[in-house]
Amino acid sequence: MSKVILQIDGNNFYASCEQMIDPSIKGKGLVVLSNNDGCIIARNSEARKMGIPMGQPYFKLKNKLTQLNIEVRSSNYELYGDISNRLMQLLRRNCENLEIYSIDEAFGTIKRPKGKCLYQWGKDLRALVYQNIGIPISIGIGETKVLSKISNHLAKKIKNNSGIFDIGIIQNKDHYLNQIKVDKVWGIGKRMSIWLKSKGITNAREFRDMSSEQINGKYGVVGLRIQNELKGNLCIPIQETSPDRKEICVSRSFAYPIDSLEDLSQAIIKYVLTASAKLRKYNQLSSAITVFTNTNTHSKDFFRSEATGKISVPTSNSKIMIEKSLLLTKEIFKPYKKFIKAGVTLHKLQSNKYKQKLIFDTKNIQKDLYLKRLDNVIDNINLKNGIDTINWGSSMIDKEWEPRRKKLSSTKTTNIENIPTIYAI
Ligand SMILES: [Mg+2]
Known part of the structure; x- marks a missing residue:
């Protein structure tokens, strides 16, 4: 027996996820758009065959897509993240070791019985993934990571190979x-x-x-x-x-330019909340926060500004981060500028296993505990019922600047409200 490396990759992953939750579009051309419905970032093989290029602005191809009857979807990262988790869990049960490399890629290991080709094993895994998750995958098998990557490339390239290639046997x-x-x-x-x-x-x-x-x-x-x-x-x-992650960054483009401090603050708070929830998910704390914004990069008077603030006791608490980032937002705001994008970076991350507290600060221990509980309650409710079921008031105001996601598919797999109802008569 020898150990081999597998490289597993979801085919046209975003497009496959969209097709999986909406079988009515199977067989049709399909493209997925970037944030704010800007550019084409994924397409299925049908759209590729029809000559739709990657990375092109949506508005330029809108008419062509309609003429060709190609389906269009806004990016639905909640869906892709959920399907990715399910895929990785299933792969983990079927491989000895697993390294999650990206949202749709993983390396794994299995043992090869002496001289035996693993094509049939790959075929069974592929069928299992399709049956359980509804996503087609490609499997490359080789002696090393570099060879398994090449093998996967060949698996996609060679026709009639069912998306599996074992270069290790050659x-x-x-x-x-x-x-x-x-x-x-x-x-x-x-x-x-x-x-x-x-x-x-x-x-x-x-x-x-x-x-x-x-x-x-x-x-x-x-x-x-x-x-x-x-x-x-x-x-x-x-x-x-x-x-461990070194930093967490959340940034978005707006649906239209904003020029008021209120709107900019609201956007920044929204990103701070997303970033701090991520921080808690990965059991980390942050001790520095940067907020930034910019106007259109192509405009003559392009303007970008950022400000960084330290947090004296490392934290993952939303309230502390909101307070800090609101002060920083005032620093970066400039009147009469039309901002089209903003973001937040949390840095100086550390594990939450050991928290350095201030020596003479006993008053705040109880307060700290309350805030931690509050974060836990908010995270749990949002995890069970979908993002923004409950959140801080300052982030829940009607937000017209929010990025466009006009063609968003539903969140049937992550939001209890969206689970389809089946009526039996
Ligand atoms: Mg892929």
Whole structure:
């Protein structure tokens, strides 16, 4: 038995989630828009075949999309996050180790019975995921992370392969590595691929076989690791626990420019509440907060401002953060400017296991406890019943500036109010 690495990836993930909760759009073209319904950030294979490009502004393609009868959805991150959690839980039960790499990607390990191809195993996992979650996945299998990534790429590329490829079973991989352009190799960035191309290295096989000294001289151990992984030597281990976050940032564009301090404060409070809830979810505390805003980057009098404040005792408490950020918002606000975006960054994060308190501050201990309980109650209610079921008054005022999400699908999987009702007659 030998250990192999799996790389599992949700196909056209955002589009697949949308199709899963609305089967009526299956078989039709579908695109998903970015925040504020700005650009196309995801499309299904039907839309791709119809020639709809990624990253294009929605307004430019609106007519074409209507003509082609392509469905359009605003991004529904609540839905994608929920489906991602379900996917990862199912994968965790079916792999030995699992590293969640992004919202729709994971690395895992399993044991390979001597010399046995894992195609059938992959096929069963794929069917299980589709049956339980309704999302198609691709599975790449290889001896290392870099090879499993390449394998996944081939799984998508090779037709009639049901989205599974096991490069680990192939002794001479040259034929396959020749097909992978060097900039598609995991870990090779833009700069490195330009340098490699200048040395005449264009594909993964050539990179694997080039002089190690040459790579070491330019990119040191980072470059050598990628080359070694391509040779089948495991150098980049699976990381089951993700390293603690260093900062949390929440920012959004507005539906239309805002120019009043009230609107800007409201927006900032809303982002502070989202960020502090995240902080509590990851059991962390923050001791510094930055708020920022800007006008249109393309306008002649572009204006951007930010302010940072320290928090003397590290906290994850919403009330303390709202108070601090309101003061900072007054600092960054400038009259007659038309702001189109704002955000909040919480930094200097630390674990909440050990909290450094002020030595002579005994009065506030009880108050601290009350605030913590209040946060817990709010988080639990919102978790069970959906975002913003209950929140601080200052964030609940009618917000016309909120980003456009005109084409939002429902939150059937995360909001109890939206669970479909079935009537039996
Ligand atoms: Mg994907």
